[in-house]
Amino acid sequence: MRGLLAVIALDLKRLWSDRVRLIVGLIQPLLYLFVLGSGLGANSRMGGGKYLAYIYPGVLGLSLLFTSVFAAMLIVFDRQVGFLKAILVAPVPRPAIAIGKILSGALQALVPAVVLLVFLPLLGIHPGLLRFLGLLCAMTVAAVTFSALGVATAARFKSTTVFPIIGNAVLLPMFFLSGALYPLANVPHWLKILAHFDPVAYAVDLMRGALLGTLFFPLWLSIGVLAGFIVVLTWLATRVFASGEDA
Amino acid sequence: MTQYAAHSTPHSVLVGVCYTRPNLQQVEKPLTESNPAIETHDLVKNYDKVEALCGIDLSVGVGEMFALLGPNGAGKTTLFSILATLRKPTGGSAKVLGRDVVHERPAVRRHMGIVFQEPALEQKLSVRDNLLLMGLFYGLGIKAGRARTADILENLGLTDIAARQTQKLSGGQKRRLELARSMVPNPDILFLDEATLGLDVDARRNFWAQVRQFVRSGRTVFFTTHYMEEAEVADRIALIDKGRIIALGTPQELKQRIGGGVILLTTEDDARAFAWLTEQGYKPEKSERGILLVSAEPAAVLPKLLTTMPVKPLRAEVHEPSLEDVFLTLTGKTLDGGEANPAKPAFTIGAAP
Numbered sequence: 001m002r003g004l005l006a007v008i009a010l011d012l013k014r015l016w017s018d019r020v021r022l023i024v025g026l027i028q029p030l031l032y033l034f035v036l037g038s039g040l041g042a043n044s045r046m047g048g049g050k051y052l053a054y055i056y057p058g059v060l061g062l063s064l065l066f067t068s069v070f071a072a073m074l075i076v077f078d079r080q081v082g083f084l085k086a087i088l089v090a091p092v093p094r095p096a097i098a099i100g101k102i103l104s105g106a107l108q109a110l111v112p113a114v115v116l117l118v119f120l121p122l123l124g125i126h127p128g129l130l131r132f133l134g135l136l137c138a139m140t141v142a143a144v145t146f147s148a149l150g151v152a153t154a155a156r157f158k159s160t161t162v163f164p165i166i167g168n169a170v171l172l173p174m175f176f177l178s179g180a181l182y183p184l185a186n187v188p189h190w191l192k193i194l195a196h197f198d199p200v201a202y203a204v205d206l207m208r209g210a211l212l213g214t215l216f217f218p219l220w221l222s223i224g225v226l227a228g229f230i231v232v233l234t235w236l237a238t239r240v241f242a243s244g245e246d247a
Numbered sequence: 248m249t250q251y252a253a254h255s256t257p258h259s260v261l262v263g264v265c266y267t268r269p270n271l272q273q274v275e276k277p278l279t280e281s282n283p284a285i286e287t288h289d290l291v292k293n294y295d296k297v298e299a300l301c302g303i304d305l306s307v308g309v310g311e312m313f314a315l316l317g318p319n320g321a322g323k324t325t326l327f328s329i330l331a332t333l334r335k336p337t338g339g340s341a342k343v344l345g346r347d348v349v350h351e352r353p354a355v356r357r358h359m360g361i362v363f364q365e366p367a368l369e370q371k372l373s374v375r376d377n378l379l380l381m382g383l384f385y386g387l388g389i390k391a392g393r394a395r396t397a398d399i400l401e402n403l404g405l406t407d408i409a410a411r412q413t414q415k416l417s418g419g420q421k422r423r424l425e426l427a428r429s430m431v432p433n434p435d436i437l438f439l440d441e442a443t444l445g446l447d448v449d450a451r452r453n454f455w456a457q458v459r460q461f462v463r464s465g466r467t468v469f470f471t472t473h474y475m476e477e478a479e480v481a482d483r484i485a486l487i488d489k490g491r492i493i494a495l496g497t498p499q500e501l502k503q504r505i506g507g508g509v510i511l512l513t514t515e516d517d518a519r520a521f522a523w524l525t526e527q528g529y530k531p532e533k534s535e536r537g538i539l540l541v542s543a544e545p546a547a548v549l550p551k552l553l554t555t556m557p558v559k560p561l562r563a564e565v566h567e568p569s570l571e572d573v574f575l576t577l578t579g580k581t582l583d584g585g586e587a588n589p590a591k592p593a594f595t596i597g598a599a600p
Contacts, residue, residue, distance in 0.1 A: 006383035010369075013380060017371040082365025086428065089331055090384035091356040244333040 003092030007100025008107070010087075011074065015108055029063035029112045033119065036062075052123050057207035058180025060113050060139060061200055065146045065175060068109035069167055072150030075101060076157045088244050098151060098237035102230075105147030106140070113139055127211055134210035142203035145226045148233035149199070155240035156247065174200045184216045199229045282345035284309045284436050284467035285330060291338035292325050292490075299325040301490040302339065307469060307483075312462050314481035315471045316570060322490040323471040324364070327440045330469065331361055344435055357385070360429030364441040366421060367428065370414035374405060374424055377413060378431055385432040399427045403457055419450030426457055437461055439470035443477065455480060475570040484570065488578050502568040505576045508545035510552070511564040513537035520558040532575055541568065541576060 015022060033052075036059065078084035087097065117135075120127065127135065150167075157163045177191070178200035184192060195201040202222040209215035215222075240247045285307035292300040300322050307313045315323050328334040329341055332352045340347065346354045368377050375396055382392030400406045403423055408416065416424065422443065429437060439458070443451040455477070462468050470481070478484050479498050486494040486501070494501055513536070514520040521538055524531040532539040542548045545565040553560055568576075 002386050002388075003384065006380070009383055010380045013372065013376065014369055017369075082363055083367050083369065085333060085363055085365075086361075086367035086381070087384065088333060089356055089359070089361050090381075091353045091386070091432075092384055093353070244335075245328050246334050 001096075003090070003096040004100040004103070006090075006092065007087070007097055008104040011071075011101070011104035012107065014074070025067055025108070026112045026115055028067070029059065029116045030119075032062050033059045033116060053125050053212070054183075054208075055181055056120075056123060056125065057204055057211055058178070060116060060207055061142060061178060061180050061204040062175055063113050063116065064109045064139065064143045064203075065171060065200055067112060068105045068143055068147035069150035069153075069171060070164070071105035071108045071147065072101065072154035073160065073163055073167075075151065075154040076160050076163045079158055080160055085245070088241065094242040095234070095238045097241045098155075098234050101151045101237070102144060102147045102234060105150055106143035109143045109147065110139060113143070125211065131210060131213075135207060138203070138206040138210045141223070141226050142207060145199055145203055145229050145233075148230050148237070152233040152236040152240075155237050174198050177201065178204045179216060180204045199226060202226050282309070283307055283342075284311065285313070285341070285343055285469060287326075287330075287339065287341040289339035290326070290329065290336050290341055292322075292329060292334065293337045299490050300329075300336070303490075303492055305485065305492065305495075307467065309467055310462070310465050312458075312468045312480065312482045313470070314478040314484045315469070315487055316473065316475065316478040316484050316574070317471075317487035318473060321487045323473075323487055324440060325490075326487070327438060327469075327471050331359065331438050331440075332356055357432060358435045359438060360432055360434030360436070361438045362422075362425045362429045362440065362442040364444055366425065368413050368421065368424060371412065373410050373412055374416070374427075375400065375409040377424065378427060381428050381431045387431075395431060395433070399430045402460075403427045403430070417450075418446055419453060422446060422450065422454055423457065426454065430461075434466070436467040436469065439468065441471055441473070443472075443474070451477070475574075478570055486570075486574055486577065488574075493577050494573065498570065501570060501573045505541050505568050505573055507543045508541075508565050509568050509572050510540040510542055510545050510549055511537050511562075511566065512540065512552070512560060513562040514556070514558045514560050516558050520556060520560075523557055524552075534575060537562070539572060539575065541572070 033056070036055070075084065078087070114136075117132075153167070154163060157166075177195055177198045179187070179195060180200070184195055184201065184205075187195075196217075202217055202225050205216045206219075206222045206226070209219065209222075217225075283306045285305060287303050287305045290300055290303040290305075291298070303322075303326060315326065317323050325334065329336050330343055330348060332348050332355050335349055340349075342348065343355045344358050346358075348355055369380075372380070378396040378399060379389075379392050382395055387395055397406075400409050403426065405420075405423060405427055408420060413421065413424065425442070437458070443454050446454065451474075458468055458470075459480070470477075472478055481498065483495065483497055484501060485492045494504065496504070511534075512520065517533070517538055521531050521533060524538065524540065529540055532541075540548075540552075549563060549565055553563060
């Protein structure tokens with residue numbers, strides 16, 4: 001447990017000491033919400049305000065996805081400069097390193113996403129306490145899933161140049177496929193089938209369900225799939241950390 | 248805690264740190280002087296089809312300062328990484344402080360400190376925070392971590408710069424901080440991988456003074472280097488080349504293996520001089536500095552050479568063999584990897600190629 005807390009404490013302390021990363025991380029989701037929402041909303045048949053409310057969980061997903069996955073880039077950087085070795089030679093169980101990295105990435109993504117919640121009333125959304133708590137739970141599950149995806153992937157990379165390129169190439173299609181910006185109910189059948197393989201789709205659906213009460217996937221399926229992703233990705237990340245420099 | 252008795256010598260300023268150690272290791276088998284600090288048997292490491300280590304047998308005693316000397320690509324870092332639990336061997340076995348580096352990794356990790364070739368510090372954090380955070384990784388709570396950090400900073404003379412951001416330190420200060428980081432677990436064995444690479448002479452001298460202080464407390468140091476003057480401070484040295492230990496002994500023993508002295512000749516025509524020396528039955532070696540000639544009695548041989556050689560000598564030196572000469576004689580190449588002589592080495596010691 002101490003090892004896990006050590007990993008989280010180190011990452012958060014490093015984030016705190018890097019004010020530029022901290023401030024950009026807080027501003028970015030607001031840009032997503034107001035620029036993306038206003039631009040797309042003006043052209044939506046739902047109308048600007050209603051569309052903003054619709055895509056709000058999608059913007060939360062976008063923010064959580066990119067912030068948590070790119071938080072994992074620190075692992076690639078640490079491997080490249082040699083800092084990761086100092087962690088790998090410490091007597092900390094490898095699962096604790098993987099879980100610590102996943103939780104610290106999730107925390108780093110959750111903070112700016114929670115800041116977005118302050119703007120809910122401005123969008124005309126007034127969830128009750130239960131819905132609000134449900135949304136927080138869904139956001140946490142989403143953040144942990146995305147962070148696990150980032151850590152399991154980043155642990156295998158050795159170059160900070162390649163990781164963002166691959167990251168963007170994979171993350172953007174996952175986001176557009178997720179139904180974050182349009183209802184999955186209205187998309188062609190083949191797209192619906194593809195969405196079933198996209199963890200972002202389940203995460204966004206879970207958040208939309210908590211906030212607006214409409215679900216595309218059954219609740220049990222979303223929770224089951226995301227939990228499965230978390231377990232498998234954590235196992236994969238643990239394996240890489242256990243391999244040390246042989247990875 | 249009896250195993251720390253060896254640390255409490257009057258010379259050691261690190262002694263105060265030893266007794267604040269957490270009791271994590273009490274359930275483990277005790278470290279005794281009868282266990283070698285490092286022991287490897289037929290250690291092999293292959294990367295695909297490349298043999299990085301080809302059957303290393305090594306034993307390093309507790310309290311010993313042991314150097315692994317060899318050119319780049321000789322297998323130093325691979326051996327280092329296996330002992331530091333960062334890589335698994337392909338074959339054979341290795342133990343550190345009596346614990347297997349594959350099957351008892353957590354136990355090995357609790358007892359070792361490491362300074363890597365690359366910086367393993369968070370540049371944006373202060374000197375103190377780097378040590379405090381590393382303490383968390385070794386099971387130290389906040390209070391114990393602060394006490395340990397304060398002790399280490401004081402012992403290594405870093406207290407004055409404790410609040411300074413790491414990226415603002417000089418190269419020498421950063422290396423001392425790396426050494427400080429390696430002291431956080433209060434290790435029984437210290438691994439140093441090319442730890443002074445790129446440092447100026449003063450900074451290197453300062454670094455080794457701190458390391459010697461650690462050894463004086465009865466603990467073990469295993470280091471890799473390709474600076475021969477650094478290797479000279481070791482109790483014993485292993486010369487490694489192409490994944491094999493080619494010679495092992497004290498610096499003096501290694502030098503004695505190649506004879507009484509080395510004659511260094513530079514002439515108007517080194518190629519012709521080399522050929523003539525070979526014809527006369529000598530075993531010359533080419534180096535960047537000229538022609539090297541190992542001799543049991545250099546003072547007697549040199550005057551004879553200078554009078555009979557058919558080439559005009561420009562400069563002649565006689566010196567005690569250096570480790571570089573030993574390496575050159577054993578492998579036919581220099582420690583920086585340059586080929587000194589395409590011919591076979593004069594003789595080989597250790598595992599057969």
